[in-house]
Amino acid sequence: EDQVTQSPEALRLQEGESSSLNCSYTVSGLRGLFWYRQDPGKGPEFLFTLYSAGEEKEKERLKATLTKKESFLHITAPKPEDSATYLCAVQFRSGSARQLTFGSGTQLTVLP
Amino acid sequence: DSGVTQTPKHLITATGQRVTLRCSPRSGDLSVYWYQQSLDQGLQFLIQYYNGEERAKGNILERFSAQQFPDLHSELNLSSLELGDSALYFCASSVEGRYGNTIYFGEGSWLTVV
Numbered sequence: 415e416d417q418v419t420q421s422p423e424a425l426r427l428q429e430g431e432s433s434s435l436n437c438s439y440t441v442s443g444l445r446g447l448f449w450y451r452q453d454p455g456k457g458p459e460f461l462f463t464l465y466s467a468g469e470e471k472e473k474e475r476l477k478a479t480l481t482k483k484e485s486f487l488h489i490t491a492p493k494p495e496d497s498a499t500y501l502c503a504v505q506f507r508s509g510s511a512r513q514l515t516f517g518s519g520t521q522l523t524v525l526p
Numbered sequence: 527d528s529g530v531t532q533t534p535k536h537l538i539t540a541t542g543q544r545v546t547l548r549c550s551p552r553s554g555d556l557s558v559y560w561y562q563q564s565l566d567q568g569l570q571f572l573i574q575y576y577n578g579e580e581r582a583k584g585n586i587l588e589r590f591s592a593q594q595f596p597d598l599h600s601e602l603n604l605s606s607l608e609l610g611d612s613a614l615y616f617c618a619s620s621v622e623g624r625y626g627n628t629i630y631f632g633e634g635s636w637l638t639v640v
Contacts, residue, residue, distance in 0.1 A: 445626070446626050455614075455634075456634070457530075457616055457634050458569070458631045459528070460629070460631075465626055510581055510582075511582035512557060512559075512620065512622075512629075513571045514571065515571065519568065
C-alpha cells in the first residue's frame with residue numbers, strides 16, 4: 415500500500431536552532447514529491463517539488479532533498495515566522511491521474 | 527495569493543441540507559482538484575477534473591458530486607449533509623508542464639454542519 419509518513423509530528427525549536435523534518439514514502443512509482451507550508455485555517459502554500467533522487471531545492475531558510483525512500487526539509491536558523499505545519503505529499507506515476515497523497519504533517523513552532 | 531479562488535469562505539448549514547462550493551482555478555490551469563481536511567483525517571483527495579472531464583476519484587462519498595464547466599471553474603456539491611461532513615474543503619489547480627506540474631491550493635471553504 416502506498417504510504418507517506420512524516421516525522422516528527424511536532425517540533426519546537428528556539429530561534430536560530432536548525433533542524434530537519436522527515437518524509438518517508440513507499441510508493442510503487444514516484445512522479446514527484448511536494449512540500450507545502452500550511453498556516454492555521456489557510457490553504458497549503460506550495461514550497462518545492464522534487465522529481466528524482468539526489469535533487470535539492472532551496473528557498474530562503476528552507477532546503478529540500480530527496481532520496482529513493484525519503485525526503486528531508488532542512489530549516490536553517492529558523493525564525494518565529496517559520497512556525498507552521500509542513501506537509502509532504504507524493505504524486506504517483508499512475509496514468510493520467512495527478513492527485514497528491516499527503517502525510518499528516520509536522521507542526522513546527524519556533525520560539526523567540 | 528495562489529490565484530485559486532474559492533467561494534464561499536465560510537458556510538453554516540443544517541443536517542440534511544445541500545450546499546455548493548465553487549472554485550475558479552488559476553488562469554490557464556486545466557486541472558482542478560478537490561480535497562477535504564478535517565481535524566482527524568488530514569488532507570484527503572476527493573476528485574480531479576481535467577479540461578471538463580473526470581480524471582481521478584478518491585474517497586468521495588456518493589452524496590458528493592463535482593463538475594468542471596467549459597470556462598474551467600468547478601463546483602463541488604454536497605448533499606444530505608451530516609455532522610461529520612464539517613471540514614475545510616480545498617480546491618487546487620495545476621497545469622501540465624514538460625517536466626512535471628505544480629499544484630496550487632485555494633484558501634478553502636469552511637463548512638460547518640449543525
